[in-house]
Amino acid sequence: MKIRYIAFIIIGLIVCFLIYNKLWGSKAKEAQAMGATKGKGKRKSGPIPVKVMIVKDTIVINNIDVTGSIDANEKVSLISQTAGNITGIYFKEGSHVSKGQLLVKVYNQDLQASLQQNQYQVALAKETEYRNKVLLQKEAISKEEYETSLTNLNSLKSQADMIKAQISRTEIRAPFSGTIGLRNVSPGGYLSPSTSIATLVNIDPAKLTFSVPERYLPLIQKGSKINFTVASSSKTFQAKVYAIEPAIDVTSRTITVRAEAPNPKDELTAGSFAKINLTLDQIPKTIMVPTECVIPDLKSSKVFVVKKGVAAAKFVETDLRTDTKIQITKGLKPGDSLIVSGIIQMRPKVPLKIVKVIK
CATH class of the missing domain: 1.10.287.470 (Helix hairpin bin)
Structure with missing residues (x-):
């Protein structure tokens, strides 16, 4: 009988320990702390402060930067025929x-x-x-x-x-x-x-040879003016396109263009490296937005706009890119309020607080 009572007492003590650990143990305290933290987070949630830009049409000059080389107008190695x-x-x-x-x-x-x-x-x-x-x-x-x-x-x-x-x-x-x-x-x-006796060089005018991507072929014409610089001078030089290679390079998919630049003071030297700014065309009416606003998607891209105080996603189509902006060809219209900050936090129907409007 005494052994049975002892066994009952031991079982009772084990049950009491389990109940105590369940209600007041370390895991219970952690769960309570997490619940309190979640409760506080919910109490602190509210509208996300954002900056917005009012979308409008702008004029865009389509420029590209390429590299080229300075060549002599005429160059020959003099030799004797006898x-x-x-x-x-x-x-x-x-x-x-x-x-x-x-x-x-x-x-x-x-x-x-x-x-x-x-x-x-x-x-x-x-x-x-x-x-x-x-x-x-x-x-x-x-x-x-x-x-x-x-x-x-x-x-x-x-x-x-x-x-x-x-x-x-x-x-x-x-x-x-x-x-x-x-x-x-x-x-x-x-x-x-x-x-070889010596080399004879005529560098006035100088020839400027460079290549541009295939997609710009319809925009390059004889007579087009370009600006370029060289390392040996801080001056910006001008040249005019006078010849275009009739065939496209199948390896690089580029086309070779040649322009001539006046060089009466011999400021340009044959073999120099040139940085070229080429104006291709001018788009009189288009929408340009900051690059960071556009979020790549699986099949397209999207942006977020403010609609009735909440965030709304819009799928867009893009084309021309610059260092800081990207052209929107479809999906936005003038007057839309484009979100330009807090993009990482954006979700559809998230409440917003506009802190600054960029026009």
């Missing part, structure tokens, strides 16, 4: 030369002697041809004899032309006006057709 010793150099490095100006001369005394000898032969052949012509008119010689003398004269003249052409190859002249660079030869040195 081999020989250099007898004269007639330019200074870095100087301006005119078209046709003699720059380098190669030994040609043997050709000059051959030309002089030929001229004597031509003079004699002319006299012979003239005498035979007179005799032919008097029927003193046959026509064949006259034609032989005429052929000999023409042959000697052709030889003279050939010698003059060979002499001209020994004189390297400027093919166009420009600035000549550093020379790679010296007087008395041997010059071969594979030796």
